[in-house]
Amino acid sequence: MSFLKKLFKSSEKRKSDDIKKQDVSLSLDDTFVHNFIELGGKFLYCIKKEDVVVSLSNIIEENNWNKISCNNTELKKYIKAIDIEVSDKSSTDIPFFTNCEQLISENGSLLFSSNQLKDIKISTLTNDFIVFAKTSQIVKNMGDSLTGIKLKYKGNLPTNISSIKNYKLNKEDDSFMSYGNNNSKKLYLLLLEDF
DSSP: OHHHHHHHHHHHHHHHHHHHHOOOOOOHHHHHHHHHHHTTOEEEEESSHHHHHHHHHHHHHHHTOOEEEOOOHHHHHHHTTSOOEEESSOOSSSOEEEEOSEEETTTTEEEEOHHHHTTOOGGGSOSEEEEEEEGGGEESSHHHHHHHHHHHTTTOOOSOOEEEOOOSTTOOOOOGGGTTOOOOOEEEEEEEOOO
16 A cells, blocks of 8 residues: 555655746746846836836836936827926936837846937936837837838938836846846836737
């Protein structure tokens, strides 16, 4: 009888070990959200455009902001319903509301270009970012992101392509590729479902 108990216990132990070893396979958007939040980003999911306005209003109210910078005419439509002063010029003193090129799933980073930033380096902009994006902008990795930019802007590629990979202020990044270029930002992401 003890032989049978040992046999069944060992098979139960193997089953529990197998369950522990299984990798969890998340979808592209779930992986992005998980990685983005792990890096300290604040994520707000929006099902419809009205949700974007409500979320934006709540962010502004939560932070007691009375002025915001935005250089995108499409995004200014979301701000119209909110009682806040809007500046076309970016400043280190006021939050920056912008869109982005791509959302990179494998590491939770956001890719920007001169279409959003003009010729300004991310590190010289305000620490407070509110970024609007759509679920269709989520890509697997940096390679897919750059390929997407090439296809989108055939013959007229944007310049100043850079990313924000850290959403906790004052966190040091010891990566060789990031040396001297700290792009840490307090970042809110308004992600609109468009599939």
